Amino acid sequence: MKPDSFPIGSIAKVPVRGRLKLLRESMRYVPPEEGDSFRYRDILFFLRFLIPLKGPIIASLILSFIISISSTIMPLSSKWVIDYLFLGQSTAPLLGKIEAHNLGFLVPYADLVLHSLPLVICTLAVVEIIKYVLSNERSLIQYRINTEFTYRVRMTVFHQVLRYPLSYFKSSRTGYLLARISGDTSGLSAISGSILQGIISNATTLIVTSTILFSLSQTLTLIVLVFVPISVGLSYWINRISRSYNIRGREIGLRTSADGQEILSAIDTIKIHASEHRELDKYANNLQKSISLTIASMLFGQVTGGIQRSISYALTLIVMLIGGTLVIEKLMSIGDYTAFLAMYPQLTGAVSMFLQLPLSLQGTAIASGRVKELLDLTTEDESPDPKHPLIVPDHPTRGEIVCDNVSFSYDSDVPVLSDCSLYIAPGEHIVLTGQTGAGKSTFIHLLLKLYQPDSGNIFLDGMNIRDLHPRWIREQMAVVSQDLFLFHDTIMNNVRYSRPDASDDEVMQACRSAGLHDEIMTFPEGYDLIVGERGGKLSGGQKQRLAIARALLRNAPIFILDEPTAHLDPETEKRLTDEFMRLLAGRTVIIISHREDLTRLADRVYHMKQGKIHVLSM
Structure with missing residues (x-):
């Protein structure tokens, strides 16, 4: 092939019938090949590498909890401004709830703020500044956790690989092995980062926002929750097909890296035999597979993203319609209605995160299984009998x-x-x-x-x-x-x-x-x-x-x-x-x-x- 030729034409040039065919192919479930499956429980094996980092992890989780709580204040402020400042409603019910939760020391300040628009704005500004500072601190802590976790895992794997018997290296491709050591260990970083942090953060958001939304309107909250089973079914379908893309994409990437490393290592032989064109074709074949898979994955993402957005828009319209009706009939205040519209996306976002968790974990689970496979291989310095370790004499040999x-x-x-x-x-x-x-x-x-x-x-x-x-x-x-x-x-x-x-x-x-x-x-x-x-x-x-x-x-x-x-x-x-x-x-x-x-x-x-x-x- 010519080095400047692109193997797949622009998707914009594909006729409608061709696009429909690509679309059908992208939504087809392709079962993983033997040996390419994964188990979520493989992730648990690597939690041991987080034990030395328990201090920073706890600090990060506490900060995530505080940040999630503070994120609910801005949407609630619309209720305070509209109901208490613009419409002049009594603040006594809200102050009573604050005192009932053993937060009486906040009542004087809350009463003062709820009657002053500048104080409301200043309070929101202070909360956002604190939230910004805490978010930056959490990012720094999380960076330390991620880097130390990846370092520990990668060093453990590399140490294990160096102790493999020579027969393993004679039957394995060096580039493929290096890609696994580097790529798969990097794929484990979600264990120390987004997974734990996301679970705590979204669990907090889910509990707090659902409680607040339920207090604002039981009817609208139940309507929002009705959409959860629909989202669950859609997420299961998306996860099932995405799993196939994740596994195939990772394998193609590893093969491409291995081929590239092998080609460059054998450059003398390639030039002697004038076989650059053959090696280029072999490398291009892997790239073509990767591009085809990427296009299929992109089409699948566009379709599923459109379906998810349609469901989200439908839910918003229903909430606006029924909520507006409740306001007109004096069954809901304008402040509650505005606050509900501002806050309910946080609830659906938290629910969506938990539904997407299996998909987020797929890449991590695949990497976990592959890295664990490397760690489970027998090394040359392991004794067949664990009770009798290999001998290390304390003197040099005589040479017999x-x-x-x-x-x-x-x-x-x-x-x-x-x-x-x-x-x-x-x-x-x-x-x-x-x-x-x-x-x-x-x-x-x-x-x-x-x-x-x-x-x-x-x-x-x-x-x-x-x-x-x-x-x-x-x-x-x-x-x-x-x-x-x-x-x-x-x-x-x-x-x-x-x-x-x-x-x-x-x-x-x-x-x-x-x-x-x-x-x-x-x-x-x-x-x-x-x-x-x-x-x-x-x-x-x-x-x-x-x-x-x-x-x-x-x-x-x-x-x-x-x-x-x-x-x-x-x-x-x-x-x-x-x-x-x-x-x-x-x-x-x-x-x-x-x-x-x-x-x-x-x-x-x-x-x-x-x-x-x-x-x-x-």
């Missing part, structure tokens, strides 16, 4: 490794390792050789406890790694991987990543040992050079030596080198090999390589073939 009949497969039908046994003594250097796909990297992944063996066991210093905490295992190992990742940061910080407490001098010494220091000093920024996304400013050989420097800086008891010199020229490789022999003496070293310069470092050489380990030399 035993593999006892280890078998593993990524897919149960395709074994990668089959009954592999291996013994590595403390301080021993071994080399693993074998064709691509023989299982060499998989063996390393099992040793790092990135995956668990299907059968058999791996022992580290006689301890089964199934029983050891994965963090402790990985702290004992320094790894130079083929799949090196560099952060968009300085060279200094990328090397220091393996040992954050290392000094600048230690980082530089590691780079000297890796044969990288002199090249770094040729850069104008030196060690402060930002390496770019995935180390894009460095050559393949420089990135590999940076990985070696990172491993040397870690200074762990066990070194794992996966093709550590694959991108190096023979001269640099020989120099590094000699350096390895000096620096790695006394440490357990596992090298995956076919190069002769590295195999001479080995005490033993093993060959992997068809998932089996064979000894080549000792």
